[in-house]
Amino acid sequence: MNGQHKCLVDSNPFTPEPARIIRSYHLTADVKFFQVRFVDMERALSFQYKAGQFAMVSVLGVGEAPFCLSSTPSRPGLLEFCIRKVGTVTNALFRLPENALIGLRGPYGNGFPVEDMTGKDILIIMGGMGVAPLRSVLLYCLDNRDRFEHVVLLYGAKRPAEMIFREEFFSLKTRSDLECHLTVDADDTGQWTERTGVVTTLFPGLKKIDPENTYALVCGPPVMYKFVIKELIKLNIPKNQILMTLERRMKCGVGKCGHCAIDYIYTCLDGPVFTYWDVLHMKELI
Amino acid sequence: MRILKLQKKDLFPFLEVISKAAELWAPVAKGDKFVFDQLQDFSRIAMTAVRTIIPPKKIMVPASFNMFNFTEKEYQEDFSHITDRILFGIHPCDIHGLLTLDKLFAQAFPDPYYLEARKKTAILGLSCFPDEHCFCKSTHTDIIEEGYDLFFTDLESQFLVWIGSSRGDDLIRLAPDFFDEKLTEKDITTYINWQEERDNAFQTEISFTRLPDLMELNDKAPFWEEAGAACFACGSCSMVCPTCNCYNVIDKRYLGKRPGQRLRYWDSCTLPEYSEVAGGENFREHKSQRLRLWYTHKLQAYVSKYGKPSCIGCGRCLVTCPAQIHVKSVADALEGHPVEAFWKKFAKEVSK
Numbered sequence: 001m002n003g004q005h006k007c008l009v010d011s012n013p014f015t016p017e018p019a020r021i022i023r024s025y026h027l028t029a030d031v032k033f034f035q036v037r038f039v040d041m042e043r044a045l046s047f048q049y050k051a052g053q054f055a056m057v058s059v060l061g062v063g064e065a066p067f068c069l070s071s072t073p074s075r076p077g078l079l080e081f082c083i084r085k086v087g088t089v090t091n092a093l094f095r096l097p098e099n100a101l102i103g104l105r106g107p108y109g110n111g112f113p114v115e116d117m118t119g120k121d122i123l124i125i126m127g128g129m130g131v132a133p134l135r136s137v138l139l140y141c142l143d144n145r146d147r148f149e150h151v152v153l154l155y156g157a158k159r160p161a162e163m164i165f166r167e168e169f170f171s172l173k174t175r176s177d178l179e180c181h182l183t184v185d186a187d188d189t190g191q192w193t194e195r196t197g198v199v200t201t202l203f204p205g206l207k208k209i210d211p212e213n214t215y216a217l218v219c220g221p222p223v224m225y226k227f228v229i230k231e232l233i234k235l236n237i238p239k240n241q242i243l244m245t246l247e248r249r250m251k252c253g254v255g256k257c258g259h260c261a262i263d264y265i266y267t268c269l270d271g272p273v274f275t276y277w278d279v280l281h282m283k284e285l286i
Numbered sequence: 287m288r289i290l291k292l293q294k295k296d297l298f299p300f301l302e303v304i305s306k307a308a309e310l311w312a313p314v315a316k317g318d319k320f321v322f323d324q325l326q327d328f329s330r331i332a333m334t335a336v337r338t339i340i341p342p343k344k345i346m347v348p349a350s351f352n353m354f355n356f357t358e359k360e361y362q363e364d365f366s367h368i369t370d371r372i373l374f375g376i377h378p379c380d381i382h383g384l385l386t387l388d389k390l391f392a393q394a395f396p397d398p399y400y401l402e403a404r405k406k407t408a409i410l411g412l413s414c415f416p417d418e419h420c421f422c423k424s425t426h427t428d429i430i431e432e433g434y435d436l437f438f439t440d441l442e443s444q445f446l447v448w449i450g451s452s453r454g455d456d457l458i459r460l461a462p463d464f465f466d467e468k469l470t471e472k473d474i475t476t477y478i479n480w481q482e483e484r485d486n487a488f489q490t491e492i493s494f495t496r497l498p499d500l501m502e503l504n505d506k507a508p509f510w511e512e513a514g515a516a517c518f519a520c521g522s523c524s525m526v527c528p529t530c531n532c533y534n535v536i537d538k539r540y541l542g543k544r545p546g547q548r549l550r551y552w553d554s555c556t557l558p559e560y561s562e563v564a565g566g567e568n569f570r571e572h573k574s575q576r577l578r579l580w581y582t583h584k585l586q587a588y589v590s591k592y593g594k595p596s597c598i599g600c601g602r603c604l605v606t607c608p609a610q611i612h613v614k615s616v617a618d619a620l621e622g623h624p625v626e627a628f629w630k631k632f633a634k635e636v637s638k
Contacts, residue, residue: 013395014353016361060356061539061546065564087564103361222567249563251535251553254395258532258553259560261579264587269394283505284569284579 013254016058016103017043021096022078027164031129032094033070034081036104049073050111051137052245052273056253057081057089058103059096065089066250068272069107070132072139079104082132082164108253109272112137112243117215121150123237125228127199127220128157131164133245133272134219142178149213151178152206156199156220158185160192181205199224203231211236218244225286229276242276246285290458290465291473292438292445298328301374303461308370308408311345313338322373331375333440336417337600341528342380343387345373346403349525350551353399353535357545364547368403374410379420381411381434382427382598383528389592390531399550408453411437413484419601421490421614427598428488441476490604492617494595498586500620505578509619509630514574516609516629521554523580523612526602530554555579581616 023035038044049055049069058064065087071080085094096102114137122141126134141148153172157163163184172180181202183195195202199220216232218225225244232242248260248267260267263282279285292300301310310328313320313335320335322342340349354361384404391400411434422428430437435454439446447465449455458465504510524530534553539546553560556576561569570576588596603612610627618625625631 012363012398014398015363018360058361058537060358061537063537064535064548084565090564101359247563247567248569249561251533254397255393256391256395256397256531257534258555261555261583261587263582264590284575 013105014252016056016064016105019079019102019104021098021100021102023098024096027082028162030085031164032083032085034083034093036079036081036102037077038104039101044077047076047079047107049107051114051140052111052133053107053109054133054253054268054272055079055081055104055106055108056250057093058105059089059092060101060103062092063089064103064251066108066253066268068133068136068245070135072136072143074140074143082129082135084129106253108268110270112217112245112273114140118147120148120241121152121209121214122148123152123154123209123214123216123232125154125199125216125218125220126156127224127228128162129164130219130221130224131155132219134217135165137217145177150207150209152209153178153180154183154199154202155181156183156185156202156224160184160187160189179207198227200227200231203235209235209237212238214241216242218242222286229279232276239277239280240275243273244276244279244286245272246274247272288449288455288467289469290447290449290467291469292447292465294443294445296464297438297445300461300464301328301372304408304457305372308372310372310374311342312374322375333375333412334415335375336414336420337377337602337605339602339606340526341383341600341602342373342376343383343528343531345371345407346384346387346400347531347533347550347552350549351399352547353550354548355545356537356548361548362545363398365399365402368399368406371407372410373407375412376409376434377412377414377600378430379422379425379427379598379600380528381409381430382422382425383600384409385433386529386588386592386596386598387531408457409434409436413437413439415484416488417601418489419604420488420599421492421601422599423485423488424490424492424494425595425597425599428485439477439480441473441480444473446473446477490601490614492599492614493621494585494597494617497595497617497620498589501582501586504620507619509625510574510578513609513611513616513619513629514572514577517556517573517577517611518608519556519558519573519576520608521557522606522608523603524554524556525552526606527584528598528600528602529584529596532560555583577611581613584613585617 018039019036022037027033054066054068056064057067067081070082083090124134141151187196214237216237218228250260250268251257253268255266255269262284309324311322311324312331314323314330315332320332320338322338351367352364355364391397434450437448532553533550535550537548584596597613604614609629611629615625615627
């Protein structure tokens, strides 16, 4: 009996839900900030996620790709993405005007264990685009400031012009309830007032930390992890309190397409947030 | 469990009755090999086919199909490739292959395309006799206790028919007169003798229990580089593997008013761009890394996650890989046994 019929399975996890680009602007020459809202207002307000989770974004007729959510779940309604122009989908996203329709599904992945992090010191270390996922957890900590002890932020960019959310971070420096250290690999402007050097050069300037009581959150280019982790181990932060969020090729986000497989886990289901112990335990994570 | 008898001459008439409301798919000859194909002429059914080129996963997840039609405004799911089907002639190993895929596709976020096709397909298993490449006895997938609606054991002049599900029972009820409930002493003896003969016919053996540990211990063994050098990165191993599930997704746009399509098609972790992300970072640039993923996933990762390897012993990789990189040769290499394979014998020549 040939012919079409309706699916018997209740929901299709692959169906992109319509959303609109509310606002978008350049953060640097090749990085853009997107504010997105589901067309269905009820869905926009009921959409719940955790800092560190990601979503699959579709550009009609171009394709679909995974992007971490840069907004915080403590500010519902708008979803924010911080996206670098590197591939087919991102190139198409950059061309879309405000109010354009895109597809969105998610949230996926494990996210940061914010419950376990409650009452602890939070050390956030970011390099380059590593800001994209960690901005979410940073804003979450700031919105729930009384639930965390010290919050320390280390951010390294290549050059001042490539520092994403530069103004946001400079204004954070004026706050007394967190430490914020910024650095650039090289200053080509002559105007840079902060540190120069890779992100690890910020470690000696840190106030004394209580390692057992600290969660370190790391995200940056692959080359950065080795050096940053070495510093964190030197500080005696327990391996399962060193958290990092990783990038992988994904075509489904829901543990089916196989591309993000590492050892016996799928980055999309069991990650993208992993501990340093996971890294030691499973080959190929970083 | 109910077991009935069916005379050989009554098989086609029975299939005729039950296939009135569904497509019938079965193994048919293609050159000197076999494929699962839709058919009306039952005489084409290859009753003694050992293995088909492509496993029956192609009936649940076609090599390429449309997931969504899209316009400027929305995505509309497309299930039009899924029809009511009867899959006849599927062997125990391949039924185990589907049960393995079930675990993956049904977990976490169930895949409606797979599950829908699965629901719409009646599984009519058929007994088989191993050739020199079958090693399903080693993977404990040579017999089947679940996962079928009906199972036909081929015994000389008649079949013993196991009813494995309520749907299987319904199919019998469409033509109950063909079946005989009374099993004689002789029927049982014939079955036991057949079982024993089949059990002794296996020529390929692999000890899977040790493999997870050996994978771990041999992580940096030089044979991965040798096999990597010989690998053509053609992806054939994944296409023919009953438990390889990886896929890719692309969007296609057409001229005119025809809606665009979001297509899903089979992929393989041995292909160069499998782990490449936008911007050019490739997490598995070398063939040896990608081969190791293929084998880690099947022989080790599945064991930690589901308690058994995802290999079902069908022997398809053994007869398909042009470089003879397959579960048997890799298992031999892991065990430190002499490897009778092209990639090992000519390792030096290949890597030049």
